Every structure is written in structure tokens, then in C-alpha cells.
Amino acid sequence: MAGTGAQTDGGTDASILDVAERLVQTRGFNGFSYADIAQELSVTKASLHYHYPGKADLGRALIDRYAERFADSLAAIGAAEPSPSRALDAYANLYADVFAAHRMCLCGMLAAEYETLPDPMQEAIRGFFDVNEAWLAEVLTRGRRDGSLAFAGSSRETARGIVAGLEGAMLVGRATDGPAGFRAAARRLVRRLAGVQTG
Amino acid sequence: MAGTGAQTDGGTDASILDVAERLVQTRGFNGFSYADIAQELSVTKASLHYHYPGKADLGRALIDRYAERFADSLAAIGAAEPSPSRALDAYANLYADVFAAHRMCLCGMLAAEYETLPDPMQEAIRGFFDVNEAWLAEVLTRGRRDGSLAFAGSSRETARGIVAGLEGAMLVGRATDGPAGFRAAARRLVRRLAGVQTG
DNA sequence: GTCTATAGGCAGATAGAC
DNA sequence: GTCTATCTGCCTATAGAC
Numbered sequence: 213m214a215g216t217g218a219q220t221d222g223g224t225d226a227s228i229l230d231v232a233e234r235l236v237q238t239r240g241f242n243g244f245s246y247a248d249i250a251q252e253l254s255v256t257k258a259s260l261h262y263h264y265p266g267k268a269d270l271g272r273a274l275i276d277r278y279a280e281r282f283a284d285s286l287a288a289i290g291a292a293e294p295s296p297s298r299a300l301d302a303y304a305n306l307y308a309d310v311f312a313a314h315r316m317c318l319c320g321m322l323a324a325e326y327e328t329l330p331d332p333m334q335e336a337i338r339g340f341f342d343v344n345e346a347w348l349a350e351v352l353t354r355g356r357r358d359g360s361l362a363f364a365g366s367s368r369e370t371a372r373g374i375v376a377g378l379e380g381a382m383l384v385g386r387a388t389d390g391p392a393g394f395r396a397a398a399r400r401l402v403r404r405l406a407g408v409q410t411g
Numbered sequence: 412m413a414g415t416g417a418q419t420d421g422g423t424d425a426s427i428l429d430v431a432e433r434l435v436q437t438r439g440f441n442g443f444s445y446a447d448i449a450q451e452l453s454v455t456k457a458s459l460h461y462h463y464p465g466k467a468d469l470g471r472a473l474i475d476r477y478a479e480r481f482a483d484s485l486a487a488i489g490a491a492e493p494s495p496s497r498a499l500d501a502y503a504n505l506y507a508d509v510f511a512a513h514r515m516c517l518c519g520m521l522a523a524e525y526e527t528l529p530d531p532m533q534e535a536i537r538g539f540f541d542v543n544e545a546w547l548a549e550v551l552t553r554g555r556r557d558g559s560l561a562f563a564g565s566s567r568e569t570a571r572g573i574v575a576g577l578e579g580a581m582l583v584g585r586a587t588d589g590p591a592g593f594r595a596a597a598r599r600l601v602r603r604l605a606g607v608q609t610g
Numbered sequence: 611g612t613c614t615a616t617a618g619g620c621a622g623a624t625a626g627a628c
Numbered sequence: 629g630t631c632t633a634t635c636t637g638c639c640t641a642t643a644g645a646c
Contacts, residue, residue, distance in 0.1 A: 242441040243527045259612050323586045324523035328442045373600050380579020387522045401572050458630050
């Protein structure tokens, strides 16, 4: 359930991040303001600036927390799912959970606005995708070795295709899909790209 | 070469759309202002409001023109490429051309900001994806019938996966890829999802 | 840590002269 | 059609009291 922004503790910083995270995932980094957060938390904008002096600081903190949670989820999948094909299903489900919460992946959303973002945020976004691709590449390599997966080309480029497919499915699905079919579509996409062998 | 925003004629309206299109494709609809366009064209903001009274009007005009161009490109591919697999390669190249121009697909970008956009723009964005999926579905159906393509599930859901894959590849690629590998990656993705039969 | 108050700038948009 | 001038409102951000 990574990336859906469950309230962590009761800390003020975390509450701010929770609200900001949801706003970025639904409206984009350029589509919300400190005023939006302040109103929702019934505090003043000045108070928010105490915790995160500038919007860039807030943005960087958002990505770091999101990436950390996502990495935890990947580690949990790795521990719980020794089968590569099952690990891929679980990976697709991470995205389906975000979509079901009527959100876009935080870093997918920020990738769209990439050119308008400060350097520290751009750097963190690249890091997020790199971690995802590296984790997937490892799963893919393992699956091809044990015969449960069959795909042409390198694990890394196949991993990149899977990330792209899932991010794109969320992006387009926001405009066209209901949440119903997304989970199945995401699984289908990943299995197809990874060449999951039936039986 | 649809979607790269080549100057159509010398009309003022078209010039405004050309600049605005590039700004949306690189920075997003919420990432530019009338002032940006005015500066680039050396006119005043008031002059722009004469041509497009509100930003929503400008946005709708942008999508309509973009969708029209894209539809023309699809028709041209249909006329020039009787082979389904070659038509799919040409389709992937449409996206690669946009990416090579250091742009995101206009409607992919707007899909990210979907929740913040006025109804007329949302409607036009859905129309764009629907036309793309319908065109692809027809190609896929034809290819499966003649044996050149092999994929599980419906043509329509496979078409949706291809659009998602290409949009996502552009989205993520802006943050991670150089323009070099994108064309090959896009072709690989489409061929894999459509089950292009070798030989 | 949160507040009031405010600065300084930019957003989208309009009126009216030319 | 394009201009100058202006409006209103929101934006990010800061100073300083409590």
C-alpha cells in the first residue's frame, strides 16, 4: 500500500506532507499552494513556512518520503514473494493501489512538470525511477534464469518498459478509466512485457 | 511528424497556438502564463486576450488543433502502410518525433493536470485518447486476422496498453532518457505488446 | 510553533484609446 | 487588432509579536 499517503504518526511535519502529497498527486506541484494546505489543516501559511521554508523544500521532502515508502514496499515484496512472476503482480498492485485512491504516482506526476522543478527535486525524481528499475531488473533477471519469464533484450530495458507502462496507464487512466479495470490492466501489461510463462 | 507544432501559416492565432503548444508540452498548462506567450511574440497580454478571451479557450483550441493533426497523421499512416506491423512502427515513430523535439505529448501532459482543467478541455482530452485507441484497435484486429500479430485479450484493451506504454515512456523518459534510445525503446514496447510475429 | 500583518510580484482578465 | 493602463486576486515569502 505504498504511496497512498497513510498518516504516519501525529507529527505536524507529517500532517503537512500528507496533505501536500495528496494535492500533488491529484493536481500537480504547480496546481496547489500553501494556502490550500493551510486551509485544510486550519493553520496559517506562515506556520507552514516554519516547517518547510520554501516550496522547493516541501517538494523535496515529499519525494524523499514517497521514495522511502516505495523502497520499503519493494523490500517487503522481495521478502514475501520468492517467485518472480508473483513479485511482478505485487509490483503492479502497488500502482493499482495508488490509482484506486484516485491519485497519480507522485513521481510520475512530477515527471510531467519536470522542466519547471528545482534541481534538488529533479535529482530525487531520477533517483526514484532508478531504484524502481533496478529492483525490477533484478526480478526479471532471476525470472529469466529460472525459466518463469521470457523476454528479449536486457533486464534493464525491459524494466524501464514496465515502469513506463504502469506510469502511462495511470496517466491515461485518470482521464479515461474507472478504477475497476485498472488493476487487471496493470497486471496484464506487466505480464505481457515480462513474458510471464503460463503453467 | 504530428504533434511537433510546425508553424501552419502566418496567422496570428496560429502563432499564438504554436508558442502556447510548446509551452504546454514542456511546462504544463499550469506552468505557463499569457505573459510568457506575449514576451515571446513581442505583443501584449491584452492582445492575446483578444484572440483567446480566457485561458480555457486557448487550452481547448490547443487540444482541438493537436488532435486534428494527430488524426491526419493516423490517416496518412493508414494510407501509406498496409502492413499492421509497419503501421505500428509508424505509430511509435509519431511519439518518438515528439520526444525528439524535447516535448511531452500535449494530451499526455494535460492528462496529468486533468483534475485542474475546465470541463471542455477534459472532454477534448478524452476524445484524443479515444481516437487513438480506436485507430490502434482496428490495426490490431487486422493484424491478428492476417496472422502478423498475436496477442491475448481484446484489441481495444491491447490498444489501450500501447497508448499507455508510449505515453508513459515519454513521461518517464523526460526525466531519465536521452532522445537517442527512445525511438528504439518505443518500437520495442509496441512490438512486444502487440505480439509482432518475426519473419 | 503558531499567529497577525504585510511585502512584492505575478496571475488572468477588462476598459477604452488608437 | 493592438496598445496602455488598471483591477482584483492569489502566489511565495518574511518580520516580529505571543
